[in-house]
Amino acid sequence: MNINRRAVITGIIAATIPFSAKAGTITDTDVIIIGAGFAGISAARQLKSSGIRAIILEARDRVGGRAFTDTQTLGRKFDQGPYWLHNKATNPLVPLARQLGTNLIDSSxxxxxxxxxxxxxxxxxxxxxxxxxxxxxxxxxxxxxxxxxxxxxxxxxxxxxxxxxxxxxxxxxxxxxxxxxxxxxxxxxxxEDLIPETGMGTLAQGLASGLDILLGCPVSTVVWDGAQGVTVKGNFGQLTGRKVIITVPTAVLAAGAIRFDPALPQATEAAISNLPMxxxxxxxxxxxxxxxxxxxxxxxxxxxxxxxxxxxxxxxxxxxxxxxxxxxxxxxxxxxxxxxxxxxxxxxxxxxxxxxxxxxxxxxxxxxxDPYALGSYSIPKVGHADARKIYAQPIEDRLFFTGEAIDDPLALTAGAAWRGGQKSAKTIAGLLGAERG
Ligand SMILES: Cc1cc2nc3c(=O)[nH]c(=O)nc-3n(C[C@H](O)[C@H](O)[C@H](O)COP(=O)(O)OP(=O)(O)OC[C@H]3O[C@@H](n4cnc5c(N)ncnc54)[C@H](O)[C@@H]3O)c2cc1C
Known part of the structure; x- marks a missing residue:
């Protein structure tokens, strides 16, 4: 797995050939992805397969986010977060788990x-x-x-x-x-559900292999109004990209852990607060x-x-x-x-x-x-079932909120997070292709 500590971020940025857009802007990378859970990993894989440069900034010292297979505490596998691959018939992670050689156990x-x-x-x-x-x-x-x-x-x-x-x-x-x-x-x-024998966190780790991920890099600010696309800031310094995919849990956003400059549109703010966890x-x-x-x-x-x-x-x-x-x-x-x-x-x-x-x-x-989760998964408030749709509406084709909280038949699960990351990445690939001409 190509995972780097934040100490090497400067090296990565220096080594990255700036992408010159038609508009003449210079950026550090094409796409910044905030969060290395299933959604972030999926987005990064999709972008990579389209030849688009993407860097994931992850606050924790590990990948997987809420998918965490703890093998240390008990000396045996304990999936602290997800355990099942829900609805095996449609779950996009089932074929991927099989490709990685993961044994899948029926559960009912x-x-x-x-x-x-x-x-x-x-x-x-x-x-x-x-x-x-x-x-x-x-x-x-x-x-x-x-x-x-x-x-x-x-x-x-x-x-x-x-x-x-x-x-x-x-x-x-x-x-x-x-x-x-x-x-x-x-x-x-x-x-019908399946249980990956080696754990959901282990599956997330396997799927993250070969991606550019910077661990220990909590993003504190997202500036999105300049001609330069989007700049994110944190203890690592700052990084500029053309687009940003934000996969952090809705409760983390609602707590104001990331400041947006300018502030998010009111509809997005309302959707976030209507998706508590x-x-x-x-x-x-x-x-x-x-x-x-x-x-x-x-x-x-x-x-x-x-x-x-x-x-x-x-x-x-x-x-x-x-x-x-x-x-x-x-x-x-x-x-x-x-x-x-x-x-x-x-x-x-x-x-x-x-x-x-x-x-x-x-x-x-x-x-x-947990400050990087602040809950288990998103639950629309009564009367606000539409919050999922509003939440994932791209903002000025620059900010893309996604993750398990999106509107999807598998919403709140890892399967939806995967599909959400992929969808945002595909939209961005289309936009960047059009911008490059
Ligand atoms: C107890 C429990 C049981 C569950 N059981 C199941 C199950 O059996 N099956 C299932 O499919 N789903 C289950 N889920 C839901 C599943 O875990 C989520 O749907 C899925 O993991 C969400 O992935 P994500 O990428 O959207 O978010 P996350 O996995 O939360 O990824 C977001 C990432 O953003 C990072 N982050 C947060 N703040 C910042 C910041 N400021 N800067 C940078 N990075 C940041 C986080 O550390 C995290 O890595 C369960 C969840 C819990 C808590």
Whole structure:
């Protein structure tokens, strides 16, 4: 992988032959890409294949962004961020993963079981939950023609089985269903999922191979009104390009971590603030011994009935269980700290496998506390399902916002981030071609 530290940026810029546009401007590179997650990597690959020079500036000391396969903390693979390639039929990352030789494992909610006090709960089966989900979908046909409301409000007085449906919504969205726009949820595409055996972060790393990426380079300012195209500034100095692709998470933009000079158009600002991010976190527990009978996915009936959203997910070798904690439960536990997270996840584990197995080691993600993420993924506010479209409208053919927050059937996932980066790069290739004449 051709990844350089910021110390070498001057060298790179000096070595880069300035591109002379017809207008006579001198630039350091053709395209600056901010962020080396799936969107940034995809954009850079696309530009490279069109013969266009692009440099990625990445704030972290690694590539992948929210895709992070942690192999250090537990001495085994823990995908702190994405884990699945969603909807294998349309996900653009599936063929790319295969090209890299990644083994892809089938994963299905049909392997979901409900537990109560250490035993299988006989009153609710996966079939019951699936039937309730299908019934909900049928009931939304007309509701979707009306004014937007929250996903949670579409099940206002849930029956015990419908509470499981709400729990699945929360896991899919990484947020309380009451905070999710129903219209934006309905626009999403779902299907069979795959798990890359070596992890999603590892996949991102593999796809970044051979790209020009400067790590440890957080961008603090984007100046976009001069004749020179766009200049970005940060601890690395400054870099000028003809176009910039911005892939940083919407919550990072909303927090003002990057100053735009001049300010962004009001419509873009509004779209950013209408695309807040959920608080979806993972707590991994390595067990003292493998539990062969563990189902792939488990829910605790008593917690679901109390409206406490969660899923426990077993690793393929059944030696590790990861608690998925979306929205309020996650924000509350993280506010209280590590002992509260451990106590809660222990109680979930006890509900599923009883108390016969010890937890040997633990690791926890903290995306909503991470300054370069500030959340899990974008969730349009109720009444603002159109924010995704507005967000990705190019600004003066110079600023291109993209990433998982775009309007796409796989929105909020790595698949959408990939398609978004590619789309921006293709548009830019067309524009630069036309400008060069
Ligand atoms: C817990 C969790 C579970 C998830 N599960 C799944 C899943 O199973 N499947 C799936 O498809 N998706 C999942 N997702 C969503 C998935 O992670 C994202 O959709 C995808 O990784 C987003 O890619 P991106 O390139 O748009 O953004 P990012 O990966 O966030 O990339 C943006 C990059 O910008 C960098 N950056 C930020 N600020 C600056 C700055 N000022 N200057 C320079 N660089 C900056 C960041 O460090 C980051 O590397 C999950 C996310 C989380 C948090």
């Amino acid at each position: 909610y049909s392997n979901l079981r409900v537990f109560d006090q250490g035993a299988l709960y006989p009153d609710v089966s996966y079939g019951d939950v699936e039937a309730a989900l299908e019934e909900w979908e049928l009931g939304q046909t007309f509701a979707l023609l009306k004014k937007d409301r929250s996903l949670g409000a579409s099940l206002p007085n849930p029956t015990p089985v419908q509470k499981f449906v709400k729990n699945i919504f929360a896991i899919e969205m990484g947020e309380d269903p009451d905070l999710v726009s129903l219209q934006s949820y309905a626009a999403l595409e779902a299907g 959920g608080a979806f976190e993972k707590h991994a527990m390595v067990l003292s011994e493998a539990v062969p009978d563990l189902p792939e996915y488990a829910m605790s009936n008593s917690n679901v009935q109390k409206g406490i959203y969660h899923v426990l997910m077993a690793s393929p070798d059944k030696k590790m269980v990861t608690a998925l904690l979306p929205g309020t439960i996650s924000r509350d536990l993280y506010r209280e700290g590590a002992p509260a997270i451990e106590a809660f996840t222990d109680s979930l584990l006890k509900d599923v496998i009883g108390s016969q197995v010890r937890v040997e080691a633990r690791a926890t993600s903290n995306w909503h506390g």
